[in-house]
Amino acid sequence: MSLMSDPTTEGRFGEFGGRFVPETLVPACQELEIAFKDAWQDPVFRGELDAVLRDYAGRPSILTECHNLGAKLGIRLILKREDLNHTGSHKINNVLGQALLAKRMGKKRLVAETGAGQHGVATATAAALFGLECKVYMGAVDVERQALNVFRMHLLGAEVEAVHSGSRTLKDAVNEAMRDWVATVETTHYCLGSVMGPHPYPWMVRQFHRVIGDEAREQFQALVGDAPDVVVACVGGGSNAIGIFSGFVDLKSRLVGVEPAGGAAVKRGVPGVVHGMKSYLMQDEYGQVQEAHSISAGLDYPGIGPEHSYLASIGRVEYPNVTDDEVIAAFQELARTEGIIPALECAHALAWIIRESGSMQGQTVLMNLSGRGDKDVGQMMEILK
Amino acid sequence: MTLESELRSKRDRGRKILVPYITGGFPGWIDAIRAAAASGADAIEIGLPFSDPVMDGPVIQEASQRALELGATPVSILDGVRNLDVEIPLVVMCYYNTVFHAGHERFAKQLVAAGVCAAIIPDLPLEESGPWVKAADEAGLETVMLAAPTAPDSRLPLIIERARGFVYAVGLLGVTGERSALAATATAMAARLKPITDKPVLIGVGVSNAEQAVEACRVADGVIQGASVVRRLIEGGADAVGDYVSEVRRALDAAFVPQS
Ligand SMILES: Cc1ncc(COP(=O)(O)O)c(C=O)c1O
Numbered sequence: 192m193s194l195m196s197d198p199t200t201e202g203r204f205g206e207f208g209g210r211f212v213p214e215t216l217v218p219a220c221q222e223l224e225i226a227f228k229d230a231w232q233d234p235v236f237r238g239e240l241d242a243v244l245r246d247y248a249g250r251p252s253i254l255t256e257c258h259n260l261g262a263k264l265g266i267r268l269i270l271k272r273e274d275l276n277h278t279g280s281h282k283i284n285n286v287l288g289q290a291l292l293a294k295r296m297g298k299k300r301l302v303a304e305t306g307a308g309q310h311g312v313a314t315a316t317a318a319a320l321f322g323l324e325c326k327v328y329m330g331a332v333d334v335e336r337q338a339l340n341v342f343r344m345h346l347l348g349a350e351v352e353a354v355h356s357g358s359r360t361l362k363d364a365v366n367e368a369m370r371d372w373v374a375t376v377e378t379t380h381y382c383l384g385s386v387m388g389p390h391p392y393p394w395m396v397r398q399f400h401r402v403i404g405d406e407a408r409e410q411f412q413a414l415v416g417d418a419p420d421v422v423v424a425c426v427g428g429g430s431n432a433i434g435i436f437s438g439f440v441d442l443k444s445r446l447v448g449v450e451p452a453g454g455a456a457v458k459r460g461v462p463g464v465v466h467g468m469k470s471y472l473m474q475d476e477y478g479q480v481q482e483a484h485s486i487s488a489g490l491d492y493p494g495i496g497p498e499h500s501y502l503a504s505i506g507r508v509e510y511p512n513v514t515d516d517e518v519i520a521a522f523q524e525l526a527r528t529e530g531i532i533p534a535l536e537c538a539h540a541l542a543w544i545i546r547e548s549g550s551m552q553g554q555t556v557l558m559n560l561s562g563r564g565d566k567d568v569g570q571m572m573e574i575l576k
Numbered sequence: 577m578t579l580e581s582e583l584r585s586k587r588d589r590g591r592k593i594l595v596p597y598i599t600g601g602f603p604g605w606i607d608a609i610r611a612a613a614a615s616g617a618d619a620i621e622i623g624l625p626f627s628d629p630v631m632d633g634p635v636i637q638e639a640s641q642r643a644l645e646l647g648a649t650p651v652s653i654l655d656g657v658r659n660l661d662v663e664i665p666l667v668v669m670c671y672y673n674t675v676f677h678a679g680h681e682r683f684a685k686q687l688v689a690a691g692v693c694a695a696i697i698p699d700l701p702l703e704e705s706g707p708w709v710k711a712a713d714e715a716g717l718e719t720v721m722l723a724a725p726t727a728p729d730s731r732l733p734l735i736i737e738r739a740r741g742f743v744y745a746v747g748l749l750g751v752t753g754e755r756s757a758l759a760a761t762a763t764a765m766a767a768r769l770k771p772i773t774d775k776p777v778l779i780g781v782g783v784s785n786a787e788q789a790v791e792a793c794r795v796a797d798g799v800i801q802g803a804s805v806v807r808r809l810i811e812g813g814a815d816a817v818g819d820y821v822s823e824v825r826r827a828l829d830a831a832f833v834p835q836s
Contacts (some may be wrong), residue, residue, distance in 0.1 A: 201703065209704055211672055213631050214735075215724035215746060217701045356637055357627065369630045374750035376726060464673045464699075465628050477649045478677025479627040 194440045194507055195397070195433075195498070202390020205504060207497035210389040212369075212467045219376045224391040226296050231398060236291065243287050244402065247320065248277045250284075251406045254414055255560075260528040264548035269414065270531070270560040271407045271435060280534065280562030281403060281431040282313040286382060288399035290317035293380035300324040300379040304368040306333055306361035306427065307489035307536060308340025309562055310384030315349035317382075325349040328367040330360035333488040336570050358482035360491045361427070365466050385428025386496035389467030393496050397433045403559065404438025411557055418442040420554035424561065425449050425539040426510065427489050429496035431561035436508065444557075446508040448499060449543040451518070454483030456495035457503045457510035463494075470497040486515040486574075487535035487567075517542040519574060522564065534562035535570070579619060579665045579693040579718050579741035583776040583797070586618055591834040593742075593778060593798025594789070596805040596821055597621040597669065599639035601648025604813045606656055611818030612805070613662035616825030621696065621800060622657060624650050624670035631698040631781075633753030635803040639810060650674055654690040667720065667741070669696040672704075680708050684715035694718035694741040702735055709738060720744050723769060725761040733772060742776040745769055745796060747783055752802045754784040758791050766796035786827035793828060 202208045202224075210220055230236040244250040252272045261268040273281035293301060301318050303325070305311030311327035318325035327344055331353040334341055344351050357363040365388075372381040386393045386400075411419055422439050424432035426448040436446050450456060456471045463472030465480050473481040473493035485491040495510075502508040513521075518535060521542035526532045533541065540558050544551075564571075583593055596612045598605050600622045609620050625640035625648055632640065650670070657666060668687055675683045675697060687695060695717060700708060702721065712719045718740030723732055725746060736743055747762035748755070762779050769777045779792040780800030789799045801824065808816040 210701065211699050211704055212701060213698050213724070213746075214701050214722045215726050215749060217703070217724075218726045218728065218731075356641070362628065366628050366630050370633070370751045373631070374748075376749060462676075464676050466630075467699075469676075472673075474673070474677065477651070478673040479644065480673070481627075 195437050198390065198394050202394065204498045204501035207470050207500040208390055208393055209469050210467060211464050211469065212389045213373060215373050216376060220389050220391065226292060227391055227395045230292055230295060236295065240288055240291055243291070244284065248283045248287060249275065250402065252276055254407065254410045257529050260524065263528065264545065265552045266548055267555040268544065269411065269555065269557050271403060271557065273403060273431065273559060273561050274534065274563035278313045278316050279565065280309040280313070281400065281434060282310045282384060283316070284402055284434070285384070285396050285399040285430060286310070286313040286317045289380065289382045290321050290323065293323065293382070294321055296380065298378060298380040300375065301382045302326050302328070302368050302371045302379055303382045303384060304361065304364035305329050305384060306364065306491055307487065307534070308333065308337040308344070308566060309489060311351065312340050312343050312347070314382050315344045315347035318349060319347050326371065327351050328354050328364040328371070330358070330364050331355050332359045333361065337488055337566055339569060340566050360483070360488065362480065362492060385430040386433045386498060387428040387466060387468055387494065393468065393498055396430055397437065397498060400430050400434030401437045403431065403434035404436060407435055407557065408438035415555055419444050419557040421445045421447060421551060421556045423447045423449060423540045423544055423556060424559040425490060425536045426495060426499060427492050427536065429499045431559050433496065433498060435559040440507065447543065448508055448510045449539045450510055450512045451485035451487065451490045451539060452512045452514045453485045454490055454492055455512040456493060458512060465494060468497045470500040471495055471503070486518055487539065489536040490539060511543055513539050513542040513546065517546060521545055522571065532564035533560055534564050535567045537561040577665070579667065580775065582665050583618065583742055587776055587797045589835050590832060592793040592828040592832050593618045593776060594821070594824055594828060595619045595621055595778060595798065595800040596817070597623060597800060597802035598809065599623045599625060599636060599643055599806055600653035600656070601625055601643030601646060602639045602809060603646070604809060606660065607814035608809050608817040609660060610662060611814045612821045613664050615818045615821035617664060617821050618798065619665040619667055621667045621669050622653070624653055624668060624674055626671040626674060629671060631751050633751040633803060635807050636752050639806045650678065654686055657692060658690040665693040666691060667694040667696060668692050669698070672697050672700045675708060680711035681715065684712045684717045688715050688717050692717070694720055696720045696744060698722060702738060705738060722746050723765065725749055725765050732768060736769070736773045736775060739775060742778050743769055743773060744800070745777055745779045747779045747781045750782065752781055754803045754807065755782045758783065758788040762792055763795040766792070770795065786824045789824050790827050790831045793832060
């Protein structure tokens with residue numbers, strides 16, 4: 192059996208996951224679970240999703256071998272180019288799936304949280320495409336550092352609300368999106384942006400992102416003739432990472448999920464319950480959730496998806512972390528050596544590869560380039576001044 | 577004395593039950609509890625502030641955040657509760673991570689030791705509540721379960737069966753906060769519960785003033801008032817809370833004359 196099979200009927204991956212939501216939302220989660228199961232087995236739905244992924248999002252995404260940087264580091268470095276998807280990140284895979292599902296369920300409106308704004312942009316895009324109303328919650332700190340994406344969402348016809356509570360970042364945007372959903376659940380689908388939240392989200396979002404790993408496995412085999420020695424991805428909630436890992440979890444490849452030093456849920460966390468799930472969580476001695484701190488809005492999250500907690504607990508995936516300074520250096524390195532400006536999120540994965548390359552000499556390393564860096568250029572301009 | 581026996585006996589005498597909510601650790605919270613108790617509250621719901629209160633609107637969020645900034649912890653609040661000299665049952669409202677982090681048995685014992693009768697955990701729905709309710713039952717602590725307007729009829733008996741103390745009828749689709757009118761869902765929810773349970777049924781979330789409390793009590797056995805109480809605590813301190821609770825009490829007693 193695969194290490195990434197379906198969760199239990201209670202939505203557990205090992206001890207992690209579950210459905211810790213207010214009573215008001217339980218029926219909606221149950222309805223979503225049934226609708227997703229039904230759709231996922233329905234060839235018509237799968238056909239529609241495949242078509243829109245291909246003809247609208249531009250899948251399959253390609254692999255790019257980094258000959259320059261690879262030679263410099265003494266490894267074979269190969270990127271899975273999720274940055275080339277429409278809207279510029281992996282987020283569109285999940286959003287197109289959920290938007291199609293929302294329509295199938297007769298919902299008229301999408302709400303979403305967003306950190307870097309990539310999930311918000313993807314949700315606003317899908318809402319425009321499918322004629323749904325869209326409201327995106329975004330921490331006030333992130334509204335400022337990702338101003339370009341806020342404007343993109345406006346252009347796409349979405350309403351963006353800045354969240355001023357708590358740490359005013361991703362965690363608080365999730366709270367506010369859940370509060371909205373509690374009040375609007377009859378007409379609204381909560382389009383959650385990562386492999387987190389109450390069951391069935393961690394599972395459903397993983398299934399929508401499997402396409403990354405499924406494609407990459409075949410493409411890598413064709414390119415290199417073997418499975419990669421190492422597969423690396425950045426981890427906020429963990430959706431791009433789970434997507435690519437799903438193609439390799441049952442092979443011999445070493446799997447590495449890179450967290451920011453200021454948001455290291457696995458390393459600094461203990462099991463806790465927030466946002467509907469039991470998972471590793473940064474918290475104080477009384478269980479108050481701690482604020483994460485990261486240069487990248489998309490990884491500025493004190494928790495991690497429950498399946499990652501499970502994969503960490505059984506030792507299948509490692510979750511090291513990197514500092515903001517290492518990330519800034521990696522961001523520039525990829526631009527200069529390969530002509531690719533990465534999103535700050537996946538620059539975390541590259542930062543780890545650069546740091547650890549000495550111990551991986553001659554190995555093949557597959558990295559998920561989860562998004563492009565255009566949205567971060569303004570922020571980097573300030574930092575590098 | 578259990579919460580349930582206390583509320584039942586009051587209900588059976590025709591008294592409508594009034595439960596104000598106070599955010600623990602907010603400046604003046606102890607005096608506010610005393611003032612509410614002296615002004616005709618039948619029980620007090622004491623909130624343990626949490627960093628991520630997903631069921632709460634702006635007013636209770638603000639009070640929670642203030643309390644946390646001032647250093648409130650579950651331990652410091654329970655210390656305060658232990659020394660309270662009020663005669664009515666005390667109920668703690670907290671989010672599940674506070675419970676989970678402390679450990680079910682330890683937390684249940686801590687509450688009992690502080691003189692708390694019951695707990696309300698709004699993000700611990702029926703399916704996830706088993707291990708906690710077992711630990712709470714063993715410690716002699718009652719767990720109030722919530723019933724929401726979105727629940728299908730088939731779900732309500734399961735919630736009722738697991739509920740101790742009273743059944744919390746969620747008044748509307750949404751989070752805590754004052755509304756200009758009582759939502760139609762409030763009395764509808766109570767009307768679905770009353771015929772199928774003998775346990776006290778209290779409406780909470782969105783019961784915002786004396787008039788709405790009276791309206792809710794035409795169907796329910798009582799009300800829980802949160803944001804309207806906490807706003808008065810924020811704006812006017814314990815005295816304002818006492819005045820408000822008296823006003824609601826008078827309105828309830830005028831509309832539903834208790835047997836003496
Ligand atoms: C490009 C990119 N990568 C990664 C992430 C982090 O999300 P996840 O861990 O779910 O992949 C984000 C989130 O905003 C993102 O925009």
